[in-house]
Amino acid sequence: MTDTTFSVTSQATPDDSVVAAAQLAPELGGTSTSPDLTWTGAPEGTRSFAVTCYDPDAPTGSGFWHWVAWDIPASTTSLDLGVPRESTDLKQAANDFGRVGYDGPNPPAGPPHRYVFSVHALPVETLGADPSDPHVGARFAIFTQQLASADLTATYQVSE
Template sequence: MTSSALPDGSVVSGKHLAPEQDGSSVSPDLSWSGAPEGTRSFAVTCYDPDAPTGSGFWHWVAWDLPATTTSLPAGVAREDDSLKQATNDFGRQGYDGPNPPAGPAHRYVFTVHALPVESLEADPADPHVGTRFAIFTQQLGSASLTATYQVSD
């Protein structure tokens, strides 16, 4: 998995940050290749494992991308009909960028998941935990990149 906006190990900046960090919550471009045999769709997630919640913070859960998909452009719209997107932990559908509390840097893990089904048949209106369960229990393989962001004390 690659991104021209957020190469693995980079710092999230600019428009990809949450509005509270002077960003616009624009999802980064993502590209991938080498899907496992039997892939019938993809899901994409963005997760902050360093959030002080005890269970991390989910910035994006998107699914039902056709198996022919090998990339997403920057700025996937919240109402994009080419995929389904859950309500994230900010309480909004689609992608929202980093807005961590002041302190140590947080990691933002973007992952593409190869799935053996054309559709997860999950409802975007339902809590994303059910969709994530379906993704993680069925995935044939995955690839990730990690970027960081820190708000100074």
């Protein structure tokens, strides 16, 4: 569910922009540096946040998950550029590349892909998901409990 008062922004990769070079996968000249995210207007009852990055245009039949992170304290309203993979400030699952933390876009040549960065407001302090388990468990817990979500979408295209 999306709440119009809950919003997320990024200096590195603003909404409706092209994904910044540093956020891209190394194969495309990037460093897979997670973008900075700042959010405001979380709903009453928020006790923690989760962050996801999803490519719905990946040719997999089910999209591609670039980042699934959770147990971000409710007092937090931003993540800095470059969240470390080994951060102890939040929990992160292995993404669809098989690595813990954020990995940037690396789409096949063809039409543009959308990268949806979402902040999810949760009514629990801890999600109870195990970061060593597949991210689908954390995503299920996030999406079935969220009070609201705020999204920004950027694109990236590799020319044919």
